[in-house]
Amino acid sequence: MIDSYRSIGEEVQAKVVRKKSRFIALCYPVSSIEQVETLLEQARHTYHDASHRCYAYRLLGDDAPIEYSSDAGEPAGSAGLPILQQIQKAGLYDVLVIVVRYFGGTKLGIGGLIHAYGDMAAEAITAARIVIKKQEIRLSLSFPPEISSAVMSLIHRHPARVEDVRYEQSAHVLVALPPSAIERFKRELMEATGARASWEERHD
Template sequence: MSVIRTVRSAVRHEMPKVKGSRFIASLAPAGDVEQAMDFVAARRAEFRDATHNCFAWRLALDENAFRYSDDGEPAGTAGRPILQEIDGRRLSDVVVVVTRYFGGTRLGTGGLVRAYGGAAAAALERAEIVERPVVRTLSIHYPYELSGAVQGVLARFALAPAKADYGAEIAATVAVPVADAERLAHALREATAGRAQVAFER
């Protein structure tokens, strides 16, 4: 997989009340676990008075890069239905939080599944879906005298460091489309006669 489908930007949507309960879905793009969980934490802080803040996220790292939580609802009635809505649209690098304010009437297992899944679906339907390359992060460590060689290779691939630290040597990280990753690593080693330390971050 060299291209993924994801959401362009954050979306929030509140459904009509379900037997008095409010369901508010918030979603956003998330490129890694930290971003996904930061978004979840922010929604929990924003809606700290809510009865439940259930969530699911799916990342493009691999098929096992997902997580969901029922946050106190009966097992399988909240987080998994949210994840199913993400997966049903073949989306990755996205996090969805559905917040519930209990309205006084229990919905039952089926009602909860429909409510949480429906809230996630309604928000996802309002999101702009985009395709973008899957990227890998490449770390490069090299002495200053190799700066020209390294920059020349990156320019050939139309890339620039996402971050660079200047200590005894230069330590840079580059986000590279997965389709070009191995070719870039080989080109860097070749251009620096193996003096640059090149490794993919996990």
């Protein structure tokens, strides 16, 4: 799990006419396959009269990117893959690119299609505002109140963000840390408190 990654800030569009075929590229920030499916359904409705609606998406995933591309009736490998390759080239995650084509009567050939779909995806991506998204893991810490100073001192030595502090019979602190810092933090927490602190990962 990486600490941060590149994505886009909001939806962008690009349009071009090539050999009488009209192309419209739609680039969306997405966070799930369900959101991808919703946007694809919207595109099918909005551009119901288009000749093709080719697309590719790339989601971050836990261990490896989740990638998929569709030629949507164009010759195999001539549309979806060139779109996906542009997303990969830009180093982006959590992105869906749909390229809509209205056939103008002149065939482009497989080579022409590869260039057309790849160029359209690249144009939309270039127009997008690139954002850096940070990932965090949240830990709910519990420990005896008398060791609060040791725990808080440790927290301040790490790239941790404190979200909540509560004192009851036990002290409770909710912190968020970059994934790369988690294991070291847990180890040092045990050392600093003599194993008197416990934690639970929060996913709410």
